[in-house]
Amino acid sequence: MRRLLILALLYGGMSLILPLGVSGQGGQALLTFGFLILAAYTVGELAAAVRLPKIIGYLVAGVVFGPYVLGAVTYEASVRLDAVSQLAIGLIAFLAGAELQWSEVKERGAILLKVMSTELLFGFVVLAVFIYALHGLIPPLRGAGTATVVAFALLFASVAIVHSPAVTMAILNETGARGPVARTALGVVLLADVAVVLLFSAVLAVAQMLAPATDAAAAGSIGAVIWEIIGAILIGGALGVGVAAYLRFVGRELMLFAVLITFFGIEIARLAHVELLLMLLVAGFVTESLSEHGQELRRAMERSAAPVFVVFFALSGAKINLPGVAPLLPLVLPIALVRAAAIWAGTRVGSRWAGAYGPERRYVWMGLVSQAGVAIGLATILADAYGEMGEYMRALLLGLIAVNETVGPVLFRRALDESGEIALGRAQSTGSGPGAAPGRAAPPAVGSAPDPGAASGAAS
Amino acid sequence: MSTTLILILVVAGAYLAAHVAFGWLARRFDVISGAEYVLLGVLLGPEVSGLISSSVVGSFAPILTLALGWIGAVVGAQFYLPVLSRIPIIDFRVAFLEATLALGLVSAAMTGVFMWLFGLTLAQAVFPSIAMGAVATVSAPSGIALTLRRLGRRAPVARQLEVATAIDALVAIVAFGLLLAIGHAEPEAAVRAPTPTEWAVIGISIGLVGGALFHLFLGGEQEVDRLFIGLAGAIILASGAAAYLRLSPLFPAMLIGFILMNTSANRDAVKEVLGKVERPLYFVLLIFAGAAWEWGGWLWAVPVVIFLIARMLAKVVGGGVAAVLTQSTSRLGLGWGRALFGQGALAIAIGLNYQIVGDLPFSGIVFTAAVVSVLLTDFGSARWVNSVLGPWLRRRPRIGRPEPAPLPTEEEA
Numbered sequence: 001m002r003r004l005l006i007l008a009l010l011y012g013g014m015s016l017i018l019p020l021g022v023s024g025q026g027g028q029a030l031l032t033f034g035f036l037i038l039a040a041y042t043v044g045e046l047a048a049a050v051r052l053p054k055i056i057g058y059l060v061a062g063v064v065f066g067p068y069v070l071g072a073v074t075y076e077a078s079v080r081l082d083a084v085s086q087l088a089i090g091l092i093a094f095l096a097g098a099e100l101q102w103s104e105v106k107e108r109g110a111i112l113l114k115v116m117s118t119e120l121l122f123g124f125v126v127l128a129v130f131i132y133a134l135h136g137l138i139p140p141l142r143g144a145g146t147a148t149v150v151a152f153a154l155l156f157a158s159v160a161i162v163h164s165p166a167v168t169m170a171i172l173n174e175t176g177a178r179g180p181v182a183r184t185a186l187g188v189v190l191l192a193d194v195a196v197v198l199l200f201s202a203v204l205a206v207a208q209m210l211a212p213a214t215d216a217a218a219a220g221s222i223g224a225v226i227w228e229i230i231g232a233i234l235i236g237g238a239l240g241v242g243v244a245a246y247l248r249f250v251g252r253e254l255m256l257f258a259v260l261i262t263f264f265g266i267e268i269a270r271l272a273h274v275e276l277l278l279m280l281l282v283a284g285f286v287t288e289s290l291s292e293h294g295q296e297l298r299r300a301m302e303r304s305a306a307p308v309f310v311v312f313f314a315l316s317g318a319k320i321n322l323p324g325v326a327p328l329l330p331l332v333l334p335i336a337l338v339r340a341a342a343i344w345a346g347t348r349v350g351s352r353w354a355g356a357y358g359p360e361r362r363y364v365w366m367g368l369v370s371q372a373g374v375a376i377g378l379a380t381i382l383a384d385a386y387g388e389m390g391e392y393m394r395a396l397l398l399g400l401i402a403v404n405e406t407v408g409p410v411l412f413r414r415a416l417d418e419s420g421e422i423a424l425g426r427a428q429s430t431g432s433g434p435g436a437a438p439g440r441a442a443p444p445a446v447g448s449a450p451d452p453g454a455a456s457g458a459a460s
Numbered sequence: 461m462s463t464t465l466i467l468i469l470v471v472a473g474a475y476l477a478a479h480v481a482f483g484w485l486a487r488r489f490d491v492i493s494g495a496e497y498v499l500l501g502v503l504l505g506p507e508v509s510g511l512i513s514s515s516v517v518g519s520f521a522p523i524l525t526l527a528l529g530w531i532g533a534v535v536g537a538q539f540y541l542p543v544l545s546r547i548p549i550i551d552f553r554v555a556f557l558e559a560t561l562a563l564g565l566v567s568a569a570m571t572g573v574f575m576w577l578f579g580l581t582l583a584q585a586v587f588p589s590i591a592m593g594a595v596a597t598v599s600a601p602s603g604i605a606l607t608l609r610r611l612g613r614r615a616p617v618a619r620q621l622e623v624a625t626a627i628d629a630l631v632a633i634v635a636f637g638l639l640l641a642i643g644h645a646e647p648e649a650a651v652r653a654p655t656p657t658e659w660a661v662i663g664i665s666i667g668l669v670g671g672a673l674f675h676l677f678l679g680g681e682q683e684v685d686r687l688f689i690g691l692a693g694a695i696i697l698a699s700g701a702a703a704y705l706r707l708s709p710l711f712p713a714m715l716i717g718f719i720l721m722n723t724s725a726n727r728d729a730v731k732e733v734l735g736k737v738e739r740p741l742y743f744v745l746l747i748f749a750g751a752a753w754e755w756g757g758w759l760w761a762v763p764v765v766i767f768l769i770a771r772m773l774a775k776v777v778g779g780g781v782a783a784v785l786t787q788s789t790s791r792l793g794l795g796w797g798r799a800l801f802g803q804g805a806l807a808i809a810i811g812l813n814y815q816i817v818g819d820l821p822f823s824g825i826v827f828t829a830a831v832v833s834v835l836l837t838d839f840g841s842a843r844w845v846n847s848v849l850g851p852w853l854r855r856r857p858r859i860g861r862p863e864p865a866p867l868p869t870e871e872e873a
Contacts, residue, residue, distance in 0.1 A: 002679060006677060013669060020654070020705055027522075027706075028700070030696055030704075031697065031703075032700070034695075034701075037692065042677070264468050303685060307692055310689075
């Protein structure tokens with residue numbers, strides 16, 4: 001009742017205020033930001049009350065209050081808040097990197113690589129073949145030559161296999177899960193983000209040979225992609241050293257520092273044309289590895305990030321064009337199902353190959369279904385490079401992303417619930433469960449089923 | 461250089477300056493921290509180096525609006541009723557009289573100046589004059605706090621000064637908020653234009669709804685992270701709503717601060733969060749206020765100089781008249797208003813607010829007057845306070861007469 005009253009007050013207030021004000025100035029962006037913080041957080045709590053992930057609530061709030069339904073959040077205001085989305089991605093990447101430990105990377109790196117490479121390969125091949133088979137139903141491809149159809153199928157598949165670090169981190173933060181399913185899913189998603197950038201660039205180069213882009217400049221070059229990856233690692237490492245030095249010699253105003261360093265990283269990545277997510281991931285990893293005060297910075301970042309994450313997912317929901325997506329659902333839903341099946345199969349095979357017979361073999365695939373910002377970015381590159389065909393591809397991909405963005409978090413939460421990792425995470429964070437102890441969660445032994453009593457450490 | 465990089469460098473530079481240079485200046489020369497950030501902004505702005513251009517300043521409007529709102533909330537949070545109720549009513553009478561007289565005297569003086577200098581009618585001159593009156597009413601508490609710490613003792617006038625600075629802020633924000641409501645332009649959309657009274661009610665309602673939303677949002681939980689989100693959400697929403705409606709964010713945010721302070725079960729956490737976030741926003745506000753300043757020609761110097769003189773006279777005369785009318789001259793003296801010469805960030809905030817609303821008359825002069833006044837008065841603020849408090853503290857207390865008690869703390873209340 002209280003939450004419904006909040007939503008009624010907020011929506012009622014916005015309805016009264018919007019016709020009276022002056023658009024095109026910073027006031028509307030700030031008003032929308034404040035509205036989304038409170039409204040989306042409230043809807044998130046409603047979602048949690050029916051045992052759905054909170055980010056589903058944030059997304060639903062964005063869809064319902066967004067420009068395509070109730071209109072409390074206008075399209076212009078949502079575009080002006082892109083800086084908030086950038087900040088959220090930056091914080092997510094840094095926090096994800098800070099979650100990794102060197103010991104874990106050494107111990108589980110091979111498993112993660114094998115699972116990631118197999119499920120990406122499965123997903124790519126299956127989706128490319130499926131799209132090729134369906135090309136008669138896709139308007140820009142009817143009557144197109146084989147080369148064009150193959151190019152379209154390859155490009156589509158290379159974007160469709162992308163996962164979402166943002167959703168993964170959000171679910172892990174919300175549930176406090178730190179077991180093998182959680183850490184394997186997170187590791188695969190982070191590694192896949194780098195691999196997909198490489199794969200996408202390679203596919204784009206091949207596609208250009210088959211069907212030249214209408215805007216070749218938008219398509220980019222292989223050399224630029226290689227610099228994106230290597231440069232991100234180098235600059236991210238340097239940034240991490242700088243952050244560790246600040247924590248060592250100054251160590252004050254951590255909340256403000258967290259926001260500033262994230263913005264700084266975003267700006268450096270833009271100026272240097274390196275992959276942002278990877279750069280800040282490396283920065284977070286290096287900081288955590290070098291500094292004794294990494295946990296304090298992470299805590300400050302999590303506190304700064306709380307309202308930003310809420311608004312980020314709400315804005316993602318607001319940008320879902322429901323009237324635009326609805327006509328494409330007959331195509332999008334089968335593609336989504338095939339994608340999920342390919343991820344499931346690829347993960348099973350990859351886990352077997354890696355010798356991982358624990359719960360991750362059964363459940364990790366559910367944590368790989370989500371899609372969000374990274375996929376949207378790549379879809380936009382295609383739209384810019386391939387004109388009308390690219391625009392249709394983007395529309396189809398946005399529809400697919402909308403479905404996966406909604407279904408994925410529910411699946412992942414269910415996976416963590418059924419594998420017992422949510423309950424274990426809560427027990428460890430309150431210090432009441434078996435094996436509960438302060439400190440980070442130690443990774444489970446390779447290839448063994450998890451023993452709740454053996455896993456130690458509290459959620460951060 | 462990109463906007464984001466500029467913001468990062470500005471804030472980082474401000475913190476470095478605060479910890480390295482300005483802190484030393486404050487301790488060595490009794491300079492109150494604040495004016496130097498404005499000066500830094502002027503040096504970075506288009507009038508001097510041009511590192512921060514006018515368009516960059518414009519793009520930071522949302523952050524500046526948030527800073528205004530946050531400062532308003534901090535001002536409102538001062539008014540904790542259980543503490544205020546233990547202060548003698550006479551102190552409030554003196555303070556309200558002084559604030560109102562200062563507002564009225566400066567507004568009247570500037571009305572005459574605008575009419576004479578620019579050939580305006582009374583109706584045209586009153587609007588920017590009252591804005592300048594609101595700026596003039598503000599006085600800085602930091603000089604008083606610094607001096608009291610140094611002297612280590614309290615005088616009867618010390619409590620009065622503390623009350624006066626709080627009431628000055630209240631009167632200034634209310635006057636400015638009402639001014640923007642009364643002088644509001646018609647909305648763009650095809651709706652019936654609200655009357656000035658309705659705009660004032662809308663401004664008040666934004667504050668009340670913001671406070672209500674905070675409590676509804678928090679429910680019965682007292683978790684600090686949730687409190688932070690609720691507080692940030694309420695202030696951001698209210699500030700944005702006010703700015704979007706071309707009202708002042710200071711006014712509704714002050715109401716939110718007042719409501720939170722007097723109704724929240726976790727007042728200490730609210731104060732802590734308000735204070736922590738205020739600091740960086742304060743720096744950004746002052747630096748970008750300095751960067752936003754543009755000189756409009758030597759004709760501006762006349763109203764600005766007259767404003768400075770009128771303000772100082774108004775503070776002294778207002779304080780003296782208030783003391784006489786309330787029969788407090790033996791307690792305060794006639795010249796106690798000198799201690800209120802210092803201005804501080806709120807004066808800049810009001811001047812900047814007047815400027816960024818857009819299309820308000822003589823916004824450049826109003827803003828320039830605020831900037832110049834702060835730059836000049838902040839440097840001497842502690843000395844003026846010392847000149848008022850010092851003679852009281854050099855007197856030996858009569859036998860049997862106890863020293864006046866300090867303002868009660870929240871725990872005592």
